[in-house]
Each structure stands twice: as structure tokens, then as C-alpha cells.
Amino acid sequence: xxxxxxxxxxxxxxxxxxxxxxxxxxxxxxxxxxxxxxxxxxxxxxxxxxxxxxxxxxxxxxxxxxxxxxxxxxxxxxxxxxxxxxxxxxxxxxxxxxxxxxxxxxxxxxxxxxxxxxxxxxxxxxxxxxxxxxxxxxxxxxxxxxxxxxxxxxxxxxxxxxxxxxxxxxxxxxxxxxxxxxxxxxxxxxxxxxxxxxxxxxxxxxxxxxxxxxxxxxxxxxxxxxxxxxxxxxxxxxxxxxxxxxxxxxxxxxxxxxxxxxxxxxxxxxxxxxxxxxxxxxxxxxxxxxxxxxxxxxxxxxxxxxxxxxxxxxxxxxxxxxxxxxxxxxxxxxxxxxxxxxxxxxxxxxxxxxxxxxxxxxxxxxxxxxxxxxxxxxxxxxxxxxxxxxxxxxxxxxxxxxxxxxxxxxxxxxxxxxxxxxxxxxxxxxxxxxxxxxxxxxxxxxxxxxx
Amino acid sequence: xxxxxxxxxxxxxxxxxxxxxxxxxxxxxxxxxxxxxxxxxxxxxxxxxxxxxxxxxxxxxxxxxxxxxxxxxxxxxxxxxxxxxxxxxxxxxxxxxxxxxxxxxxxxxxxxxxxxxxxxxxxxxxxxxxxxxxxxxxxxxxxxxxxxxxxxxxxxxxxxxxxxxxxxxxxxxxxxxxxxxxxxxxxxxxxxxxxxxxxxxxxxxxxxxxxxxxxxxxxxxxxxxxxxxxxxxxxxxxxxxxxxxxxxxxxxxxxxxxxxxxxxxxxxxxxxxxxxxxxxxxxxxxxxxxxxxxxxxxx
Numbered sequence: 001x002x003x004x005x006x007x008x009x010x011x012x013x014x015x016x017x018x019x020x021x022x023x024x025x026x027x028x029x030x031x032x033x034x035x036x037x038x039x040x041x042x043x044x045x046x047x048x049x050x051x052x053x054x055x056x057x058x059x060x061x062x063x064x065x066x067x068x069x070x071x072x073x074x075x076x077x078x079x080x081x082x083x084x085x086x087x088x089x090x091x092x093x094x095x096x097x098x099x100x101x102x103x104x105x106x107x108x109x110x111x112x113x114x115x116x117x118x119x120x121x122x123x124x125x126x127x128x129x130x131x132x133x134x135x136x137x138x139x140x141x142x143x144x145x146x147x148x149x150x151x152x153x154x155x156x157x158x159x160x161x162x163x164x165x166x167x168x169x170x171x172x173x174x175x176x177x178x179x180x181x182x183x184x185x186x187x188x189x190x191x192x193x194x195x196x197x198x199x200x201x202x203x204x205x206x207x208x209x210x211x212x213x214x215x216x217x218x219x220x221x222x223x224x225x226x227x228x229x230x231x232x233x234x235x236x237x238x239x240x241x242x243x244x245x246x247x248x249x250x251x252x253x254x255x256x257x258x259x260x261x262x263x264x265x266x267x268x269x270x271x272x273x274x275x276x277x278x279x280x281x282x283x284x285x286x287x288x289x290x291x292x293x294x295x296x297x298x299x300x301x302x303x304x305x306x307x308x309x310x311x312x313x314x315x316x317x318x319x320x321x322x323x324x325x326x327x328x329x330x331x332x333x334x335x336x337x338x339x340x341x342x343x344x345x346x347x348x349x350x351x352x353x354x355x356x357x358x359x360x361x362x363x364x365x366x367x368x369x370x371x372x373x374x375x376x377x378x379x380x381x382x383x384x385x386x387x388x389x390x391x392x393x394x395x396x397x398x399x400x401x402x403x404x405x406x407x408x409x410x411x412x413x414x415x416x417x418x419x420x421x422x423x424x425x426x427x428x429x430x431x432x433x434x435x436x437x438x439x440x441x442x443x444x445x446x447x448x449x450x451x
Numbered sequence: 452x453x454x455x456x457x458x459x460x461x462x463x464x465x466x467x468x469x470x471x472x473x474x475x476x477x478x479x480x481x482x483x484x485x486x487x488x489x490x491x492x493x494x495x496x497x498x499x500x501x502x503x504x505x506x507x508x509x510x511x512x513x514x515x516x517x518x519x520x521x522x523x524x525x526x527x528x529x530x531x532x533x534x535x536x537x538x539x540x541x542x543x544x545x546x547x548x549x550x551x552x553x554x555x556x557x558x559x560x561x562x563x564x565x566x567x568x569x570x571x572x573x574x575x576x577x578x579x580x581x582x583x584x585x586x587x588x589x590x591x592x593x594x595x596x597x598x599x600x601x602x603x604x605x606x607x608x609x610x611x612x613x614x615x616x617x618x619x620x621x622x623x624x625x626x627x628x629x630x631x632x633x634x635x636x637x638x639x640x641x642x643x644x645x646x647x648x649x650x651x652x653x654x655x656x657x658x659x660x661x662x663x664x665x666x667x668x669x670x671x672x673x674x675x676x677x678x679x680x681x682x683x684x685x686x687x688x689x690x691x692x693x694x695x696x697x698x699x700x701x702x703x704x705x706x707x708x709x710x711x712x713x714x715x716x717x718x719x720x721x722x723x724x725x726x727x728x729x730x731x732x733x734x735x736x737x738x739x740x741x742x743x744x745x746x747x748x749x750x
Contacts (some may be wrong), residue, residue, distance in 0.1 A: 085494030087465055112494025117476070131593040132616075132635075198719060212650055217671040219698025226697075231671040268631055271544065272682070281699075317494045324567055324592050326585060327547055338466050340493070 011390035014400035038162035092347030094294035097395025125351030145174030154259020274432030350375030387413035459522035474537030556583030582607035589615030
């Protein structure tokens with residue numbers, strides 16, 4: 001008779017569903033069945049039982065093949081890489097818990113590294129805009145219970161956050177939203193006719209890359225000023241109509257995704273979207289929430305925020321925290337050849353970075369600490385597989401609305417496998433030992449570091 | 452005025468942070484003191500003498516000092532940062548933060564400079580003979596007080612986000628500008644002699660932008676008011692005045708709102724057409740690139 005674990009947190013997207021039920025084998029080592037989760041979340045749970053899982057670190061050999069090594073050797077290589085590096089980059093952090101992130105930051109402080117999380121190719125521009133103009137936000141629970149106007153801008157939750165619509169934003173019946181989706185107006189802005197847009201009461205299919213103009217047009221319309229005939233391919237009547245829907249709501253919310261953060265203008269688009277929210281608060285209650293991708297990318301921003309004051313791309317190379325996206329962001333560092341070692345942690349830049357950055361990762365000393373084989377592990381010098389966080393180990397995670405949720409351990413990791421927290425702790429301690437051995441003040445001469 | 456010349460021995464492997472190289476940083480120091488000044492690369496500190504050869508001597512104060520930097524400086528950051536007086540000449544291309552937060556004096560960069568040149572500038576003259584990167588003359592991250600005063604003259608093109616959160620001073624661009632010029636501007640003046648792309652003056656509260664070339668897509672929040680004669684480099688030009696951004700807050704004087712001003716030259720051809728033509732050309736170029744994979748593989 002299999003056991004059932006209830007109230008499990010799903011480690012896939014930023015919705016961080018916490019109502020999953022998982023059936024596990026009697027000995028607590030295998031996931032058998034997953035209930036309540038979406039197809040993607042369920043696949044992630046079931047994948048932990050895959051037969052082809054890598055359970056020991058793999059070191060790349062001269063001929064390009066990989067040889068299995070022990071965790072001790074992997075820790076030794078990683079610690080030496082950090083100690084020998086003048087400017088190590090630590091990228092990733094979004095698929096792990098806040099405890100591991102915090103230990104990673106200790107390593108960065110000890111070695112003068114740069115810590116950047118996946119927001120750099122995701123919601124980093126949102127964070128820049130928030131710093132520029134602030135953010136009027138709320139929790140997903142408030143949206144479920146109160147929101148009657150929901151605007152999705154440049155995001156497609158029907159595919160990317162599959163349970164978002166049913167759990168929080170459109171379909172649920174909340175305290176003041178007893179009619180469910182019948183009582184909600186849904187506005188969707190996207191250049192494509194996505195499956196989310198097909199559900200919308202007011203679909204606005206705009207020209208690609210003209211989000212900033214359309215957001216500005218919304219602000220002009222909110223103030224009752226005159227608009228040109230067409231903005232971003234949308235007739236002005238439709239813009240006035242959408243603004244009227246927004247003004248007539250009791251509680252409105254804007255959700256925005258990659259469509260605005262990573263298209264032309266980036267942080268300026270979010271900046272303007274936040275200003276739309278601010279303007280709308282003159283008429284009704286309005287909030288704005290970023291559709292964060294990975295389940296704990298928000299947590300990485302939180303931990304970096306309370307430790308160093310910046311939410312991503314923080315440079316500690318000179319002993320104090322500096323932050324300037326465009327300079328200290330991973331892709332700029334890699335493409336400009338500004339770092340001399342990289343640790344990829346709980347993410348996959350090999351799939352998501354431009355090829356010029358990926359080539360650089362392949363050139364410099366590199367360690368990838370991720371549970372499974374992915375394009376990044378195949379170009380890294382060392383792949384350290386670790387237990388899957390929030391399934392094989394617990395820890396603190398932050399939902400997209402900055403609500404912390406403690407993830408639950410469901411099954412045991414494969415025999416002898418370390419969690420990412422254990423691996424980082426041992427690397428941190430080994431670096432401290434190496435630093436204590438090496439006499440201070442010894443460094444490369446300027447001749448050696450010249451080109 | 453005394454001149455001190457610094458010649459870089461070789462380009463550093465990573466990037467060198469040399470904020471000390473400015474008239475203020477070197478003034479009143481002996482040759483040995485200058486050679487012992489700190490520069491940074493990654494987590495290590497080096498001395499200026501390890502990377503640069505020194506000739507000449509500085510004056511007693513920044514105002515009496517001229518600094519000339521030569522050699523391959525394309526991997527050196529923060530040249531002329533926070534300079535308050537005197538003169539500085541960068542003989543080649545330089546990396547980020549050239550003349551950042553400068554408050555006086557004259558800084559001439561003879562090559563191209565990378566992003567963040569002249570950010571948070573308060574005074575003085577920053578002249579860039581080549582092209583400039585992103586965020587020229589804009590605010591530092593998170594600061595809502597961008598450029599306050601002084602003048603930046605870029606003889607080439609600039610990339611995006613020029614004059615972000617600009618508050619005062621003047622930026623003149625002889626070439627073209629990429630998107631987001633004068634975003635969030637609350638004052639100051641930007642002159643673009645070439646063409647601009649979209650988002651010109653978005654979220655502008657106050658200030659002036661003068662455009663002699665074309666703009667791809669106008670912001671919806673700007674409305675045409677009238678034609679006016681504007682003085683550019685001593686020449687009177689007939690220009691159309693647009694005010695905006697109508698979506699932004701604006702303070703009022705005598706009951707009338709004060710808007711940001713956008714002047715566009717009358718003779719400018721229809722913008723929409725030029726954009727279509729340019730897009731078609733870009734599409735052709737892309738097609739040509741994908742048509743011959745053998746050539747691209749070798750490149």
C-alpha cells in the first residue's frame with residue numbers, strides 16, 4: 001500500500017502551487033503518482049524516478065568524454081577554481097532553496113565573485129524598473145478574493161503557468177468574487193493570438209515590440225487626453241474601451257511576462273506598466289505582479305536583497321556590493337570576457353543564453369551544479385548532479401508575489417547523492433581551508449595578467 | 452598647465468578599473484606616488500605603475516593638470532570619473548564610465564567609448580569623437596536625478612537610453628540615436644543631428660529634444676502644437692513643435708501645464724515609410740545570411 005503525501009509544493013513555475021498530493025512507494029524512495037499538479041509539474045516529480053539519472057559528478061576529459069568522479073574530487077575542483085579565479089561568476093540560483101542561495105553568497109563574499117540569477121534573462125528589467133519607480137503590488141490571494149479586472153500583458157499563463165488562471169487569477173471563486181470567471185473582466189495584450197488571449201473579454205493584439213507605445217497610450221487615455229488614430233496597430237477606440245473596463249473595476253491587476261521584459265525597451269516597458277498601475281489608482285484599486293518563471297527565482301532576489309541590497313547581478317569583486325545591469329549581468333560579463341570562471345547553479349544558461357555567451361562558458365573553467373543533464377552540463381568542465389530541491393529535500397521558496405512557502409521533502413534522493421546545500425557548504429568550508437593555507441598578499445604579477 | 456602622460460603597457464586580461472586616472476586623482480602627486488596608486492582587476496589590487504608608463508608631471512591642483520592617456524584602453528573602465536577640473540585626453544577607445552559623475556573640466560575621448568559615459572554628470576564638457584554606448588548622460592541605476600549640468604558632445608552615434616532621467620545640461624549627438632532618448636527627462640536639452648528610432652521623449656515631463664533627422668515611430672503622447680523657428684548652431688531652422696508626454700504628470704504655471712518639448716525638423720520625410728524600407732532591407736540581409744551556411748560557418 002503506497003503512502004500519500006499531501007500539501008506538497010511544486011518546484012516548477014513561479015505559481016509555486018502548494019496543494020499537490022504525491023503517492024510514494026512504501027520505502028519512501030520513489031514517486032509513483034502525482035495529483036493536482038499540471039502536466040509540467042507532474043513530469044518533474046515523476047522524472048526523479050527516471051532510470052537514466054546521473055547520480056555522481058562527471059568530469060570532462062581531454063577527448064571530450066565524461067568520467068565519473070567522487071563528490072570529494074568535485075568539491076576539490078570547485079574550491080580550487082574559486083580560489084584561483086580573479087573574478088568568478090556564480091549564475092543561476094532559481095531552482096534551489098533560499099538556504100543554499102545564502103551559502104552560495106558566503107562563497108561569493110569569500111572569493112570576490114559576482115552573483116547573478118536567472119532574472120538576468122527573465123524579470124531583471126522588472127527589477128530595474130521597480131528600483132526606478134517603485135511597485136504597487138499585492139498577493140495572489142488578494143487577487144483570488146478581490147480582483148474583477150485582470151490584465152495579462154506579454155504573458156501566456158495558459159501554457160507557462162498552467163494553474164495560474166484556475167488557482168488565482170480568472171476562474172476561482174473567492175470571498176468577494178463569488179461568481180468566479182463570470183464576474184471578472186479579462187484583458188490580454190500580446191502580439192500573438194495565444195491560448196490565453198482566446199479566453200479574453202478584451203483581446204488586444206498589438207504590433208510586436210510596440211508595448212511601450214501602447215502603455216503610454218493607456219496612460220494618455222486614462223488622463224482623458226487625445227490619442228492618434230492607431231497606436232501599435234490598435235485603433236484608439238479599442239484603447240479607450242479597455243481603459244473604461246479598467247476604470248470600472250473594483251480591483252484590477254496587471255500580470256506581465258517575458259513579452260514585455262525581454263522585448264525592445266525592457267525595463268522601460270515595465271516602468272511604464274507600473275506607471276499605468278499608479279495612474280489607475282486614482283480611479284480604483286490596481287496592482288501589478290510579475291509572472292516570475294522559475295519557482296524560486298523570487299527567493300534568490302529576496303536573499304540577495306536582504307544580504308546585499310540588490311536583487312540580481314551583484315558584483316562583490318572589490319569587497320563591497322555593486323550593481324549595474326549592463327555591466328554586471330551574466331551575458332555582458334561573458335560576452336565581454338570579463339570573468340575567468342563560472343559556476344552554474346540550478347539553472348541552464350546553455351539553453352537560454354545567446355551562443356556568444358555559451359561559447360565563453362565552454363572556454364573558461366566551469367562547474368554546473370544541476371540535478372540532470374542539460375545543454376549547460378555538456379559544455380561544462382564538471383557536472384555535479386544534486387538532489388532535486390523541493391522533492392528530495394525541503395527548504396524555503398518564494399512565490400511570484402513574494403510570499404515565502406516552505407517546500408516539503410517527498411522522497412529520499414538516490415543513494416549517496418548530496419543536496420545542493422550540502423555540496424555548497426562543503427565547497428565553502430574547503431575554500432576557507434585553502435585560503436587559510438595560502439599566505440596573504442601573494443598574487444599574480446601584472447605581467448602575468450597582461451594579454 | 453602641467454601635462455602628465457600615462458601609456459598602458461598592454462591590455463589587461465580582464466577589465467581594469469582605474470577611477471584614479473583623472474586630473475583630481477593625480478594632481479599634486481610625485482611620479483612615485485602616482486605609480487603606487489591603486490587600480491583594480493577582479494578581486495585583486497594592483498598599482499598604476501604595473502600597468503602604465505608615466506611621463507611628465509601633474510600640476511598642484513586638478514585645474515592646473517592635464518592628463519593624457521594613450522595605448523589600448525579598450526579594457527579600462529572609469530577613466531576620468533568624478534573629475535572636477537583641468538583637462539583630460541583619452542587617445543584611443545575606452546570602456547565604460549568615461550567621465551562618469553564629472554563636475555568640471557574638459558574630457559576628450561578620441562575614440563569610441565562604451566556605455567555609461569557621463570552618467571550623473573554635473574558640469575564640464577565631455578567630448579566623444581567616436582561613438583558612445585548605452586546610457587550616455589543618463590542617471591545611475593535607481594537614481595531619479597540624472598544629468599544635472601555640463602555638456603556632452605558625441606560626434607558619432609549613440610546607442611539606447613541617452614539622457615535617461617535627465618535634469619539639466621545639454622547633450623549633442625552629431626550622428627544617429629537608438630531608442631529611448633530623454634526617457635523620464637525633467638529638464639535639459641538634447642540635440643540629435645542624425646536620425647532617431649522610436650520612443651523619443653517617452654515619459655518626458657519637461658526638457659527639450661531637437662531632432663534634425665527622422666524618427667521611426669512617434670510616441671502617442673506627443674501632440675503637434677505649431678511651427679517654430681529654432682536656433683541650432685547659430686542657424687535658424689523651421690521646426691514642428693510637439694508637446695508631451697501627455698500621459699505623464701506635469702506641473703502647472705499660471706494654470707497652464709508645462710510640457711516637455713520635442714522639435715522635429717519640417718523637411719523630415721515621412722517616418723513610417725523609411726522604417727518600412729529599413730525593415731525590408733534588414734529582412735533581405737537576414738535571408739542572405741541564412742542562404743549560405745558555409746560562409747557563415749567559416750566566419
